[in-house]
Amino acid sequence: MIGLDCAAPSIMFDKLKDVLPNITKLTQDGIYGKLRSCDPPITVPAWMVMATGRTPGELGLYGFRSRVGNSYTDIKIPTSGDVKYQTVWDILGKRNKVSIVIAVPPSYPPKPVPGIMVSDFLTPDKDKEFTYPPGLKNEILRDFPDYKFDVKFRKPERKKIIDEIYSMTDTRFRMAEKFMATKKWDFFFMVEIGIDRVHHSFWRYIDPESPLYEDDEEMRNKFISYFRMVDEHIGKIMDSLDEDTVLLVVSDHGAKRMKGAFAINQWLIREGYLKIKNSELKEGALLEDAEVDWEHTKAWAWGGYYARVFFNVKGREPQGIVEREDLREEIARLKEKIKSIRGPNGEIWNTKVFEPEEIYDVVNGDRSDLFVYLDNLDWRAAGTLGHSSEYLKENDTGPDDAVHDFDGIYILYRKGRKIGKYVDSSIYRIAPTILRLYRVRKKYGIRGEPLEGVEYVE
Amino acid sequence: MATDKKYTTVSIPTPLFEKIQEKIKGTGFTSVSDYVTFVLREILAHEGGNEAFSEEDEKKVKERLRSLGYLD
Numbered sequence: 240m241i242g243l244d245c246a247a248p249s250i251m252f253d254k255l256k257d258v259l260p261n262i263t264k265l266t267q268d269g270i271y272g273k274l275r276s277c278d279p280p281i282t283v284p285a286w287m288v289m290a291t292g293r294t295p296g297e298l299g300l301y302g303f304r305s306r307v308g309n310s311y312t313d314i315k316i317p318t319s320g321d322v323k324y325q326t327v328w329d330i331l332g333k334r335n336k337v338s339i340v341i342a343v344p345p346s347y348p349p350k351p352v353p354g355i356m357v358s359d360f361l362t363p364d365k366d367k368e369f370t371y372p373p374g375l376k377n378e379i380l381r382d383f384p385d386y387k388f389d390v391k392f393r394k395p396e397r398k399k400i401i402d403e404i405y406s407m408t409d410t411r412f413r414m415a416e417k418f419m420a421t422k423k424w425d426f427f428f429m430v431e432i433g434i435d436r437v438h439h440s441f442w443r444y445i446d447p448e449s450p451l452y453e454d455d456e457e458m459r460n461k462f463i464s465y466f467r468m469v470d471e472h473i474g475k476i477m478d479s480l481d482e483d484t485v486l487l488v489v490s491d492h493g494a495k496r497m498k499g500a501f502a503i504n505q506w507l508i509r510e511g512y513l514k515i516k517n518s519e520l521k522e523g524a525l526l527e528d529a530e531v532d533w534e535h536t537k538a539w540a541w542g543g544y545y546a547r548v549f550f551n552v553k554g555r556e557p558q559g560i561v562e563r564e565d566l567r568e569e570i571a572r573l574k575e576k577i578k579s580i581r582g583p584n585g586e587i588w589n590t591k592v593f594e595p596e597e598i599y600d601v602v603n604g605d606r607s608d609l610f611v612y613l614d615n616l617d618w619r620a621a622g623t624l625g626h627s628s629e630y631l632k633e634n635d636t637g638p639d640d641a642v643h644d645f646d647g648i649y650i651l652y653r654k655g656r657k658i659g660k661y662v663d664s665s666i667y668r669i670a671p672t673i674l675r676l677y678r679v680r681k682k683y684g685i686r687g688e689p690l691e692g693v694e695y696v697e
Numbered sequence: 698m699a700t701d702k703k704y705t706t707v708s709i710p711t712p713l714f715e716k717i718q719e720k721i722k723g724t725g726f727t728s729v730s731d732y733v734t735f736v737l738r739e740i741l742a743h744e745g746g747n748e749a750f751s752e753e754d755e756k757k758v759k760e761r762l763r764s765l766g767y768l769d
Contacts, residue, residue, distance in 0.1 A: 389761060391765075525769060
C-alpha cells in the first residue's frame with residue numbers, strides 16, 4: 240500500500256495523466272476512482288481513519304493540535320500514543336503477519352509493531368528514536384544519510400524548496416524499495432508527505448485559474464518532474480511485485496487551488512464574540528500572543544485548512560462566560576452567522592458549519608464546538624490578527640497555493656489481472672479491504688465494507 | 698500481574714532458542730535467558746516509554762507545522 244498524501248484525482252488521473260505512465264497503467268488495469276476522505280479531510284486524522292477504519296470522532300483526532308484540558312493556549316500535537324484503536328497492521332500481527340510501516344501519521348514515537356516502523360513527519364528530528372526496532376535507525380542513517388521527515392516552508396526561498404521535497408521523496412522511496420527487497424513482510428504501507436508539500440507550495444505554477452497563477456516554465460517543469468519521479472518509483476515497486484501481491488495506491492485527501500484566507504478571529508472580533516485588550520496588533524499577530532479579554536469573550540477560533548470554533552463556556556473554560564443552558568442557542572446563532580459570510584466581492588459562499596455530533600456517532604477527545612469549511616474549503620481560515628482586511632490573498636504563515644479537497648484517490652491493482660473499472664469510493668473502505676485481502680473475517684468493530692470490486696484482485 | 702517471584706517464564710520458539718544458544722557460545726552470556734533479558738532491556742530503554750514530545754521537541758514540530766500552514 241502506497242500512500243501519497245494529498246494526491247488529487249484532478250492531477251493524477253487527468254492533468255498529468257500523460258506523463259505518469261505507471262499510474263496510468265495501474266488505472267487501466269486495476270480499479271480506481273476518487274476516495275472521499277473523512278471529515279475533516281486533514282492528514283491527521285485521515286491516515287489513521289484509513290488504518291483503523293474508525294471515524295475521527297472515535298479516534299478523538301481532529302487535526303494537528305488539540306487542547307490540553309480546556310485551556311485557551313495549551314495545545315498538544317498528536318503522537319502515536321493518541322491512537323487508541325488497533326490498526327490493520329496490529330490486527331494482522333495477531334495472525335503472525337509481519338508489516339513494514341513507514342511514515343504513517345501520527346507515528347512518533349514509533350510503537351513496537353510486528354515488523355518494522357519508521358515514524359512520520361511529526362518526528363522532531365533525526366536525533367530521536369524514530370524506528371522500531373531501535374537498531375533500524377542506524378541502518379537508515381548509514382544507507383540514506385540525507386533521510387528527511389519533512390521540509391520547512393520558508394517564503395523568501397520558496398522556489399528552492401521544491402528541490403528539497405524532490406530529494407526527500409526520492410530518498411524515502413529508495414529506502415522503501417530497499418526494505419521491500421531485503422526485509423520480510425506480508426503487509427507494506429508507506430506514506431509520502433511530499434506530494435502534499437508540493438501542492439500547497441507550488442500549485443500556482445500548474446493552474447491558470449489560481450488567483451496566484453504564475454506562468455513560470457522552470458517551476459512548472461519542476462512540478463511535473465516531481466510527479467514523474469513519484470511515478471517512476473511506483474513503477475519500480477509495481478515491477479518488483481509478484482502476481483500474488485495486491486497493490487493499493489491511496490491518498491488521504493485531495494487538493495484544489497486556494498482562493499484566499501479569511502481572518503476568522505478578526506471577524507469574530509467584529510461580530511462581538513472575541514475581545515482583545517491590545518489597542519494595536521502587528522499584522523499577522525497570533526491569537527496566543529494577543530491579550531484576550533476572556534471575561535468578555537464568547538468564542539474564538541483556530542485557523543488552518545478548516546476552522547475550529549470554541550465557545551467560552553462557564554464551568555468548562557477557565558474564564559468561561561457562556562452559560563451552559565444558553566450554549567445550544569449560541570451555537571445555532573453563530574452557525575447561521577458564519578454560513579452567511581460572503582466573499583470579498585459580496586459573492587455567496589458555500590460554507591459548511593457543523594457540530595461534531597452531527598457527523599460522528601461517537602465524539603471522543605478534545606473537540607471544538609464547531610467545524611467550519613469556509614466556502615466548502617476553497618478559502619482557508621487564518622486565526623491571526625492585525626490584518627487590514629478579513630480577506631487575505633496570501634497566507635501569512637504557510638504556503639498559500641492549494642487547500643484540501645474532499646476527494647483523494649485510490650487504485651487497486653494486481654499484476655496479471657486486467658480489470659479496468661472506475662468507481663468512486665470512501666476512505667472508510669480501505670481498512671476493511673486490507674482485512675478482507677488477508678482473509679480476516681473478524682470485524683474488530685470496523686463498520687465499513689471493502690472496496691467495490693475487491694473480488695477481482697482476490 | 699503483580700508477583701513475588703523474581704523470575705518468570707516466557708515462551709519463545711525452539712528454533713529461535715537454539716539459534717541464540719549457538720550465538721552466545723563463547724560470549725559473556727551464560728544462558729539464553731541472560732541474553733534475551735539483555736536484548737529486551739536494551740529495546741525498552743531505547744523506547745524511553747511512550748511519553749509524548751519533550752518541550753523542545755514539541756516546539757520544533759509546532760514551528761514546522763506553522764510554517765506549513767497547519768497552525769496559526
